[in-house]
Amino acid sequence: MQVEVSRRKFLQGSVAMSIVGGSSIGVTNLLASHDEKEAKTSITTKTGTGEAKEVATLCEMCVNKCAALARVENGVVTKLNPNPLFPKSKNMLCPRGNAGIQALYDPDRLKHPMIRVGKKGEGKFKKVSWEEAYEAILNGTDKFTGMNKILDEEKDNRSSFLFCAGEGMAEHTFKTFYSAFGSANWLNHASLCLQTVISGYGVTLGGYPQADLDNAEYVIMAGANRAEAIVTPDTMDIFKRTKRRGAKLICIDPRFTNTAAKADKWLAINPGTDLALVLALTYVVITEELYDKKYVSESFNGFDEYKKSVVDNKYTPEWAEKITNIKAKEIYKIAREFMAHAPKSVYYPGRRSTFSNSDFQLRRAMAIFQGLGGGIDTKGGLVFGKKLKLGKHAGIEPIYAQAQGRAVDDASNKVKGQAPYNDCAIVSGGGSWVAWRNRYLEDRMPYKVRGMFIYKHNPMMNMPNTQKTAQMLEKMELVVAIDTMPSDTVMYADVVLPECTYLERTDPVKTFGGIEPSIAQRNKVVDPMFETKPVMEIMRGLTEKISKPIFDITKKYDEDVQDEIKDSSEEEVYAEFDLTKPFEHSQEEVNEHMVKGLYGEEAVEALKKHGVFYPDMDKYFKQVSANEHQYYPEKKRYYSVNGGKPKTKTKKVECVISNLSTKGVDSMPMWKDEYNFNVPNGKFRMLTGRHAQFTQSGTSNNAVLRDLMPENYLWINKRVAEKKHIKFGDMIEVSSSVGKTRIKAYPTEKIAPNQLFFVHGFGEESESLTWAYKNGGNDNAVIEDIIEPVYGAASMHETNVEIRKV
Numbered sequence: 001m002q003v004e005v006s007r008r009k010f011l012q013g014s015v016a017m018s019i020v021g022g023s024s025i026g027v028t029n030l031l032a033s034h035d036e037k038e039a040k041t042s043i044t045t046k047t048g049t050g051e052a053k054e055v056a057t058l059c060e061m062c063v064n065k066c067a068a069l070a071r072v073e074n075g076v077v078t079k080l081n082p083n084p085l086f087p088k089s090k091n092m093l094c095p096r097g098n099a100g101i102q103a104l105y106d107p108d109r110l111k112h113p114m115i116r117v118g119k120k121g122e123g124k125f126k127k128v129s130w131e132e133a134y135e136a137i138l139n140g141t142d143k144f145t146g147m148n149k150i151l152d153e154e155k156d157n158r159s160s161f162l163f164c165a166g167e168g169m170a171e172h173t174f175k176t177f178y179s180a181f182g183s184a185n186w187l188n189h190a191s192l193c194l195q196t197v198i199s200g201y202g203v204t205l206g207g208y209p210q211a212d213l214d215n216a217e218y219v220i221m222a223g224a225n226r227a228e229a230i231v232t233p234d235t236m237d238i239f240k241r242t243k244r245r246g247a248k249l250i251c252i253d254p255r256f257t258n259t260a261a262k263a264d265k266w267l268a269i270n271p272g273t274d275l276a277l278v279l280a281l282t283y284v285v286i287t288e289e290l291y292d293k294k295y296v297s298e299s300f301n302g303f304d305e306y307k308k309s310v311v312d313n314k315y316t317p318e319w320a321e322k323i324t325n326i327k328a329k330e331i332y333k334i335a336r337e338f339m340a341h342a343p344k345s346v347y348y349p350g351r352r353s354t355f356s357n358s359d360f361q362l363r364r365a366m367a368i369f370q371g372l373g374g375g376i377d378t379k380g381g382l383v384f385g386k387k388l389k390l391g392k393h394a395g396i397e398p399i400y401a402q403a404q405g406r407a408v409d410d411a412s413n414k415v416k417g418q419a420p421y422n423d424c425a426i427v428s429g430g431g432s433w434v435a436w437r438n439r440y441l442e443d444r445m446p447y448k449v450r451g452m453f454i455y456k457h458n459p460m461m462n463m464p465n466t467q468k469t470a471q472m473l474e475k476m477e478l479v480v481a482i483d484t485m486p487s488d489t490v491m492y493a494d495v496v497l498p499e500c501t502y503l504e505r506t507d508p509v510k511t512f513g514g515i516e517p518s519i520a521q522r523n524k525v526v527d528p529m530f531e532t533k534p535v536m537e538i539m540r541g542l543t544e545k546i547s548k549p550i551f552d553i554t555k556k557y558d559e560d561v562q563d564e565i566k567d568s569s570e571e572e573v574y575a576e577f578d579l580t581k582p583f584e585h586s587q588e589e590v591n592e593h594m595v596k597g598l599y600g601e602e603a604v605e606a607l608k609k610h611g612v613f614y615p616d617m618d619k620y621f622k623q624v625s626a627n628e629h630q631y632y633p634e635k636k637r638y639y640s641v642n643g644g645k646p647k648t649k650t651k652k653v654e655c656v657i658s659n660l661s662t663k664g665v666d667s668m669p670m671w672k673d674e675y676n677f678n679v680p681n682g683k684f685r686m687l688t689g690r691h692a693q694f695t696q697s698g699t700s701n702n703a704v705l706r707d708l709m710p711e712n713y714l715w716i717n718k719r720v721a722e723k724k725h726i727k728f729g730d731m732i733e734v735s736s737s738v739g740k741t742r743i744k745a746y747p748t749e750k751i752a753p754n755q756l757f758f759v760h761g762f763g764e765e766s767e768s769l770t771w772a773y774k775n776g777g778n779d780n781a782v783i784e785d786i787i788e789p790v791y792g793a794a795s796m797h798e799t800n801v802e803i804r805k806v
């Protein structure tokens with residue numbers, strides 16, 4: 001087995017990748033080239049061999065899924081260009097997107113199936129065939145227990161297996177396997193990411209809205225570090241269009257970030273106190289009667305009660321100043337300015353992890369504040385947009401009588417007004433990862449969970465308290481990891497199934513809602529390298545191996561199935577439990593099926609050739625200047641889809657949700673003393689965040705991106721550093737009650753004296769990652785496993801740490 005492109009040759013190619021945007025191919029030519037059966041001749045070659053083709057795909061270097069056109073020469077991807085046809089990415093491919101070629105040609109990639117031969121976590125594996133890997137999953141080896149034994153001993157309790165996945169277009173395919181398998185234990189990235197944002201806006205406005213930054217006049221951006229943490233096309237829009245039009249941007253962040261530098265005003269807030277700020281802004285708007293009275297009377301539920309709470313609790317700007325460290329006069333000013341521009345003003349909903357224990361109520365307060373100006377489902381405000389329909393791809397969901405419900409920890413006394421679970425108040429579909437892991441380690445499970453499947457997910461790096469995650473993976477009897485890279489988590493797997501990278505596969509077609517909705521498809525650019533496979537094929541092979549044997553276990557323990565077999569035949573009953581069924585067809589066939597019936601053959605062809613489709617695309621799409629395109633004419637855009645109302649059942653902004661109080665959660669946003677920001681002397685509040693060149697730990701080994709940012713640094717206040725004789729580049733040990741990490745110092749005035757910051761995603765321990773191994777500090781090694789009380793999301797900014805120069 002060989003890497004088909006040498007590291008040196010690849011790095012030469014990377015020169016071409018560093019150019020952002022700027023496709024030199026005109027739209028007319030581009031469309032013409034796609035219309036040809038073989039697009040070879042119209043594409044400029046890099047190597048001058050004269051043979052090149054272009055394939056429309058979607059980027060997977062972050063969650064945004066920008067559209068790209070991959071240039072392929074002699075079977076090698078030599079360049080990724082932006083695809084101008086996709087409304088969501090507007091002819092942009094960021095540096096990280098360009099570095100996607102390195103994800104394909106990374107010499108460290110997982111290349112073939114492997115089974116563990118050493119100790120858990122040691123990273124010693126044996127290369128095996130796919131058949132041997134499937135056999136090991138089913139029947140185990142001398143090192144680990146197989147699925148057959150676990151299910152038999154657990155009497156067909158399918159929930160004795162946990163399934164977890166990271167974000168990605170093929171997550172859907174993996175989840176299809178989970179549903180057919182019949183476990184109730186599903187955990188995804190939500191509780192380590194956007195859970196409180198999605199839920200807070202969901203219950204208050206009926207959906208997670210998008211900000212119409214093209215038309216907003218005033219934007220408050222709090223905790224969303226767009227210019228530094230995620231430079232997607234909509235980030236570019238904020239600075240290229242919104243600011244250029246003269247819209248005002250207020251940045252609220254504990255640190256002086258790149259977003260702060262580009263804003264009209266930066267207000268340094270104490271970490272975790274945003275809720276106090278929003279309550280004070282609300283106080284000003286209510287007491288000065290600046291709100292849109294007509295909108296509030298028609299579209300609010302519980303406004304009087306909320307108003308009374310805000311006023312009676314005296315959430316004044318003076319009160320908030322003491323908590324947030326933002327001057328009261330600034331709070332008055334922002335509240336007035338925001339409402340003066342309403343409804344074309346936006347309190348940006350944010351796109352970040354949960355930082356504090358008040359995060360759910362913060363999101364509710366932000367949504368309500370936005371509603372006070374009437375800027376909901378309207379141009380220049382928060383919008384819901386439209387989603388184009390897709391057909392269905394049916395999976396199977398057999399009923400397993402022996403399968404238990406989700407492994408939760410019920411509160412012993414289920415009393416109205418108290419949280420129903422010992423960990424948090426509400427269990428969402430994605431669950432609470434940290435709470436689940438801790439319950440498992442503390443034997444607080446209602447039954448035994450003994451095996452787990454991990455898809456494109458790195459809990460060793462992405463979840464607070466790395467040590468506990470390692471203990472969980474060690475305790476689990478069978479760990480199957482499906483991934484492209486030998487991550488820290490993969491090191492703890494018993495069976496490793498290598499997935500091909502996104503440039504080597506077609507993924508499920510996806511609909512992208514918004515003001516300018518479209519459907520897009522990631523098409524396979526080149527064949528999978530080595531012995532890797534797309535998850536659809538991995539699932540096909542796995543289910544062919546395990547389906548019948550584990551049905552035999554169901555047959556043994558499930559009396560309903562036994563009765564059914566008596567009444568009909570085993571063959572007929574097995575058909576309902578046949579796990580291979582959802583994976584019978586290729587992804588290309590499934591995608592065609594999901595589109596053709598609704599939009600016809602034209603859509604199927606457009607998605608294959610252009611990667612993008614929406615009705616009337618031919619008519620609407622126009623190039624309007626060198627790098628600007630029209631996707632929908634102004635009149636056809638979906639600024640408003642609900643008559644200017646929220647999308648809740650009542651079509652109203654829900655200020656008071658009494659159902660929450662039955663679960664021990666405040667029915668409306670309120671401040672609690674325990675939310676105050678406190679750091680003991682000699683300690684620092686640990687802050688974490690992302691950097692635009694890296695996507696969590698998923699890109700940590702990307703050599704091209706490491707050229708742009710070689711490692712992460714510890715931001716420490718310059719004056720504090722001087723007192724401690726810490727200079728730039730000194731190695732510092734950061735420690736907390738849960739662990740330690742080492743990282744080089746970056747003294748700066750851009751952070752307050754009692755806070756520290758470093759970028760997430762560095763400091764991996766897997767020796768198989770040439771560039772990421774022990775490179776920089778791992779934030780989750782020191783972040784404590786504190787969970788916010790409503791959805792059990794990980795509270796990332798609640799940990800105090802100490803430092804020591806080493």
Ligand code: SF4
Nearest residue numbers: 059062065066094097
């Ligand atoms: S923002 Fe960059 S990394 Fe993310 S999908 Fe777009 S091009 Fe890829």
